[in-house]
Amino acid sequence: xxxxxFQLEITDAKSAARAGTITTDHGTxxxxxxxxxxxxxxxxxxxxxxxxxxxKAQIILGNTYHLYLRPGMQVMxxxxxxxxxxxxxxxxxxxSGGFQVFSLAGNRKIxxxxxxxxxxxxxxxxxxxxxxxxxxxxxxxxxxxxAFDECPPANAxxxxxxxxxxxxxxxxxxxxxxxxxxxxxxxxxxxxxPIVQGAVHHDLRKASCEYIASKEATGNAIxxxxxxxxxxxxxxxxxxxxxxxxxxxxxxxxxxxxxxxxLECIALxxxxxxxxxxxxxxxxxxxxxxxxxxxxxxxxxxxxxSPIDDGIDxxxxxxxxxxxxxxxxxxxxxxxxxxxxxxxxxxxxxLVKEARKHIQQGDFLAWKNEMVPVLKTRL
Amino acid sequence: xxxxxFQLEITDAKSAARAGTITTDHGTxxxxxxxxxxxxxxxxxxxxxxxxxxxKAQIILGNTYHLYLRPGMQVMxxxxxxxxxxxxxxxxxxxSGGFQVFSLAGNRKIxxxxxxxxxxxxxxxxxxxxxxxxxxxxxxxxxxxxAFDECPPANAxxxxxxxxxxxxxxxxxxxxxxxxxxxxxxxxxxxxxPIVQGAVHHDLRKASCEYIASKEATGNAIxxxxxxxxxxxxxxxxxxxxxxxxxxxxxxxxxxxxxxxxLECIALxxxxxxxxxxxxxxxxxxxxxxxxxxxxxxxxxxxxxSPIDDGIDxxxxxxxxxxxxxxxxxxxxxxxxxxxxxxxxxxxxxLVKEARKHIQQGDFLAWKNEMVPVLKTRL
Numbered sequence: 001x002x003x004x005x006f007q008l009e010i011t012d013a014k015s016a017a018r019a020g021t022i023t024t025d026h027g028t029x030x031x032x033x034x035x036x037x038x039x040x041x042x043x044x045x046x047x048x049x050x051x052x053x054x055x056k057a058q059i060i061l062g063n064t065y066h067l068y069l070r071p072g073m074q075v076m077x078x079x080x081x082x083x084x085x086x087x088x089x090x091x092x093x094x095x096s097g098g099f100q101v102f103s104l105a106g107n108r109k110i111x112x113x114x115x116x117x118x119x120x121x122x123x124x125x126x127x128x129x130x131x132x133x134x135x136x137x138x139x140x141x142x143x144x145x146x147a148f149d150e151c152p153p154a155n156a157x158x159x160x161x162x163x164x165x166x167x168x169x170x171x172x173x174x175x176x177x178x179x180x181x182x183x184x185x186x187x188x189x190x191x192x193x194p195i196v197q198g199a200v201h202h203d204l205r206k207a208s209c210e211y212i213a214s215k216e217a218t219g220n221a222i223x224x225x226x227x228x229x230x231x232x233x234x235x236x237x238x239x240x241x242x243x244x245x246x247x248x249x250x251x252x253x254x255x256x257x258x259x260x261x262x263l264e265c266i267a268l269x270x271x272x273x274x275x276x277x278x279x280x281x282x283x284x285x286x287x288x289x290x291x292x293x294x295x296x297x298x299x300x301x302x303x304x305x306s307p308i309d310d311g312i313d314x315x316x317x318x319x320x321x322x323x324x325x326x327x328x329x330x331x332x333x334x335x336x337x338x339x340x341x342x343x344x345x346x347x348x349x350x351l352v353k354e355a356r357k358h359i360q361q362g363d364f365l366a367w368k369n370e371m372v373p374v375l376k377t378r379l
Numbered sequence: 380x381x382x383x384x385f386q387l388e389i390t391d392a393k394s395a396a397r398a399g400t401i402t403t404d405h406g407t408x409x410x411x412x413x414x415x416x417x418x419x420x421x422x423x424x425x426x427x428x429x430x431x432x433x434x435k436a437q438i439i440l441g442n443t444y445h446l447y448l449r450p451g452m453q454v455m456x457x458x459x460x461x462x463x464x465x466x467x468x469x470x471x472x473x474x475s476g477g478f479q480v481f482s483l484a485g486n487r488k489i490x491x492x493x494x495x496x497x498x499x500x501x502x503x504x505x506x507x508x509x510x511x512x513x514x515x516x517x518x519x520x521x522x523x524x525x526a527f528d529e530c531p532p533a534n535a536x537x538x539x540x541x542x543x544x545x546x547x548x549x550x551x552x553x554x555x556x557x558x559x560x561x562x563x564x565x566x567x568x569x570x571x572x573p574i575v576q577g578a579v580h581h582d583l584r585k586a587s588c589e590y591i592a593s594k595e596a597t598g599n600a601i602x603x604x605x606x607x608x609x610x611x612x613x614x615x616x617x618x619x620x621x622x623x624x625x626x627x628x629x630x631x632x633x634x635x636x637x638x639x640x641x642l643e644c645i646a647l648x649x650x651x652x653x654x655x656x657x658x659x660x661x662x663x664x665x666x667x668x669x670x671x672x673x674x675x676x677x678x679x680x681x682x683x684x685s686p687i688d689d690g691i692d693x694x695x696x697x698x699x700x701x702x703x704x705x706x707x708x709x710x711x712x713x714x715x716x717x718x719x720x721x722x723x724x725x726x727x728x729x730l731v732k733e734a735r736k737h738i739q740q741g742d743f744l745a746w747k748n749e750m751v752p753v754l755k756t757r758l
Binding site (some may be wrong): 005040041042043044045046047048049056065070071075078080084085086087132250302316319320321323324327328330331334335336337338339 | 381393419420423424425427428445449450454457458464465466524555567681682684695697699700702703706709710712713714715716717718
């Protein structure tokens with residue numbers, strides 16, 4: 001079967017924004033796209049039916065680290081991969097587990113071979129190497145597998161960032177070698193995306209982009225952003241990376257971000273996004289809407305019987321009122337978590353669909369500049 | 380508008396089971412029926428969309444005690460009642476709050492006037508009287524309001540049960556007096572159902588049935604069962620009550636019960652049921668299925684990729700596998716709670732629909748006797 005295809009349909013005249021279509025064996029993805037995060041085989045508080053409608057997700061993420069620990073690769077393999085296991089037949093992307101190993105796991109020891117760490121669940125010891133991570137992502141059955149990288153902290157000094165980037169590049173070689181030596185597992189084509197690192201250092205980012213581009217992968221990712229650096233720095237590095245990564249391949253900015261981050265980075269040439277923000281913040285009573293941000297816990301919504309968001313074409317967002325959702329949060333009802341998560345994801349998917357429409361219409365930049373302050377408004 | 384109508388369509392030749400149709404201003408209910416419990420304005424872990432499909436709920440419950448405390452009657456009134464507040468346009472029944480006052484609230488003091496109690500949330504003091512409860516249920520906007528009763532413990536001695544029953548009867552007079560003196564609140568007809576009490580004492584139950592029947596309400600309820608007494612005693616009292624309550628009015632057995640309890644009590648002449656068991660036990664990893672009971676936490680399901688219940692005509696029950704749902708519970712994923720709750724409610728609704736079909740076909744008793752041991756099976 002053919003590998004992932006990217007058809008670049010249009011590039012905005014006034015920004016670097018692009019609209020395209022990614023084709024995988026599990027269907028097509030219209031870019032720019034946001035990918036809901038299905039951490040442990042479930043997008044938290046959301047059903048697969050809701051992902052399809054009203055959220056209209058075109059691709060979701062699985063977290064390699066979490067799925068490796070639970071349910072484990074024996075169950076995953078017997079299930080026939082994550083698509084079968086969770087009954088989701090659209091594309092799936094898996095991260096490499098690197099980010100969780102560096103943020104969640106205990107007692108990390110990094111060396112050339114890989115990373116030894118302890119499970120955050122039971123303290124058991126595990127070794128992730130580039131080869132092992134490729135095997136795990138093969139077993140999960142991701143359409144898009146991410147390379148195993150080291151994620152340096154936001155405040156990494158130049159020397160640390162340089163060494164880390166070089167290690168990530170050596171690991172990348174091993175990822176590709178092992179990936180190319182192993183077959184697709186469940187009859188659909190799997191793809192490997194390399195990840196640009198280099199912290200906030202321009203020369204490192206540029207060098208990393210060149211190294212990553214040399215792999216001629218079907219798509220490329222930018223890692224190590226939105227990890228604590230100021231927003232302008234993130235945009236600066238994002239722009240630099242977009243300018244130094246191939247035009248004809250999708251560009252994926254990992255772990256970003258707020259609704260306005262997404263619009264700004266679309267303007268810089270990013271095609272794919274993921275972030276836990278819509279679900280995590282949703283579970284903490286924050287609603288993202290087409291009119292701004294709502295803290296639904298707030299007393300001001302107690303008597304507001306208007307829909308949570310009547311500005312988007314989503315029945316769900318019109319169905320439940322602010323007063324009702326506030327009540328659910330106050331009463332600790334699970335339904336509140338679901339409504340907030342579905343609203344936020346439906347909104348993020350609406351936002352990228354609108355962005356795509358405006359790129360196609362040729363008025364993306366004006367629309368983006370109008371939307372950003374609205375999206376930041378605290379209602 | 381006309382009050383609630385009950386059309387008794389058929390009574391089983393070999394048992395007291397009946398099939399009928401209840402008509403309310405929010406639509407019809409085909410009996411026998413099971414009513415999901417929407418405690419605080421939400422059927423726990425379930426969306427209103429899921430209640431409509433795949434659960435196919437025809438009527439749901441609201442808990443007066445919980446809704447009175449949160450969101451409170453000011454919000455409820457401004458919302459236009461619970462139908463509007465939660466956006467549920469089928470019938471709603473409210474309990475009287477009595478059961479929660481006696482099981483949840485603190486520092487109860489009962490006297491002729493009513494019950495003084497402390498909120499289980501903030502310790503604030505409140506007084507429930509028959510008149511106050513009627514006002515609250517009017518404000519919630521229930522299609523079917525339950526009378527305010529005292530719920531004696533299962534082991535209540537004769538004298539306590541007698542005094543309690545008499546108090547409940549006096550409160551019932553006040554309920555009807557106040558109900559008749561107050562108008563329907565939101566343009567739809569509200570109905571008041573009285574409740575038979577009398578603990579496990581035959582003569583008290585018989586006397587209570589006669590008193591309740593004398594009210595000529597549009598429907599009648601049996602309270603104070605499934606509160607700790609042995610199952611055979613529950614069936615015995617249920618039968619006695621069915622025999623002493625009007626034939627042409629729906630009979631509602633409050634708070635019962637397991638799937639086999641429901642089939643046995645349908646056989647005795649009950650038309651309406653409610654219980655938190657499908658949702659509460661679901662959240663504790665117990666799945667009710669057409670083949671028996673599954674503890675989905677159990678290791679035996681780890682590699683079982685078959686659907687959670689392929690024996691009922693519900694897409695949902697075919698969609699998720701046992702292995703997947705077990706994984707969700709092991710990983711404490713909210714989706715597990717939702718899948719289990721929806722499965723259990725869809726199963727309960729399927730069960731009463733099947734019962735209705737077999738009553739209409741004339742083979743209910745044989746079907747019931749075949750099903751009961753299956754439903755009790757621990758898989």
